[in-house]
Amino acid sequence: MTEFIPPGTRFVDLPSPFPMKRGGALVGARLAYETWGELNGAGDNAVLILPGLSPNAHAARNAGNPAEGWWEGMLGPGKSIDTNRWFVLCVNPLGSCKGSTGAASPHPDDGAPYRLRFPDLSIEDGADAAAHLVRTLRITRLDTVIGNSMGGMSALALLLRHPGITRRHINISGSARSLPFSIAIRSLQREAIRLDPRWAEGQYTEASYPESGMRMARKLGVVTYRSAMEWDGRFGRVKFDAECREDDPFGPEFEVERYLEGHAQRFVRQFDPNAYLYLSRSMDWFDAADYAPGATRGDGGDEDAKVVAALATVKLEKALAIGVHTDILFPLQQQEQIAEGFRAGGVDSRFLPLPSPQGHDAFLVDLARFGPAVRDFLDAA
Known part of the structure; x- marks a missing residue:
């Protein structure tokens, strides 16, 4: 049980x-x-940045940590999120193991x-x-x-729980609720961990x-x-091992298998x-429809309409929802729904679909497309 906290x-x-x-x-906590x-x-x-599941708070190099951050190409002096102009905060999600209190943190009762x-x-x-952090830093409004x-x-x-906390919002490859495909994938991921004998009901060492x-x-x-288009263009059917090894007859042969193993390691x-x-699991549970006026969980009705109705209650001046055509985990219609919901409440809300071949991870790597979109939105303040 270890916490992985970067310097600074x-x-x-x-x-x-x-x-x-x-x-x-x-x-x-x-x-x-x-x-x-x-x-x-x-x-x-x-400007507040709320990252995905695995990143830490170190989005880019700064005085406390000169190492490259996970969004280095996007954030910094003169970049799309220009730190010469903006005061930028990035949090590590609550529940993580990279500084914020989570399952790997010491319990106050016994230190274990x-x-x-x-x-x-x-x-x-x-x-x-995150809202508490904003208030603690005496930021009246983001x-x-x-x-x-x-x-x-x-x-x-x-936005739903803390009205008025920000003027504007950029939602990148996000969603108002998890779709069955995403839930199924995450369920399999959790099952792979729980079925490992060394997980030991969470008591591993x-x-x-x-x-x-x-x-x-x-x-x-x-x-x-990533997307099937990228896998095909990047790896094709190239093999790194011409023949199966006798001691591992069903082991990896293809470059794409080696790539996955490298990421995993x-x-x-x-x-x-x-x-x-x-x-x-927190991602599977989240459903903006719970915040629709008069909504009751499990009461039936059009769930997508409830999502739109919930988002229509959010008070913003301007919003941008960006998605990618090749994203199978948070598909494009989910970002379109976010923009639609805001627009239903009178927000100046825009939906921007991008043609990146790099799937859900495009916002991390395809900065030639994402960078100008983010910069233009922020510059329009």
Whole structure:
């Protein structure tokens, strides 16, 4: 059980106890974050970034940590999110293992890791923690909230639960609820971890870590993060091993298999399995339809209409929902629905579909397309 906290990470203490949406509370919890740029005198140039499941708060290099960040090409002086102009905050999601309190963090009662004693985690809990950070830094109102992937869900929860917290919003490859395909993939990922004997009902150790389960979970994820078009163009049917090895007759032969294995090996010892389970399930549970006026869970009716009705209650000046044609995990219609919901409430809301071949991960790698879209939106302040 290890936390992976990059140098330069800053922390804000959450209210204690910190109530969780699905019951229970955290005592002595904290949220990890990093900042770039300076808050101006009017306090109206703050941009909050809410990332996906696995990133830490280190989106780009800064004075506290000169290492390259996970969104280095997007964030910095003169870049699309220009830190000469904007005061930027990026949080590590609550429940993670990269600084924010999660299943790998010490329990206040005995100092041992929470493990499965951690309360049920919801997307809303992470949104409430981010709102507390904004208030603690005395930011009266954010200029923009940017949410990527799971962070797009967190951003919607933030807007729904904390009205008026921001003027504008960019939702990138996010969704207002998980579709059955996404739920199915994440269910298989969690099952791969839980069926690894070394998971041991969450009681694994550094010496006995569920590596096989985490490898399989990561491989399943990576397959859905990119598109079939990219897999074909990048790898084709190229083999790295001309023949099957006699000692491993069904082992990997193709370059795409080696690529997946490399990704998995880099991930498994850098993320806590229990934290992965909690965060993954929180995405399946989130449903903006719960916030539709008069909505009651399970009361039937048009669920998509409820999502639109819920988002129509959000008060914003302007919004942009960006998606990618080749994204199978958060398909394009989900970003279109977000823009539609905001527009139904009178928000100046735009939907931007991009033709990137790189699937769900395009916002991390296809900056030639995403960068100008984000820059143009922010520059229009």
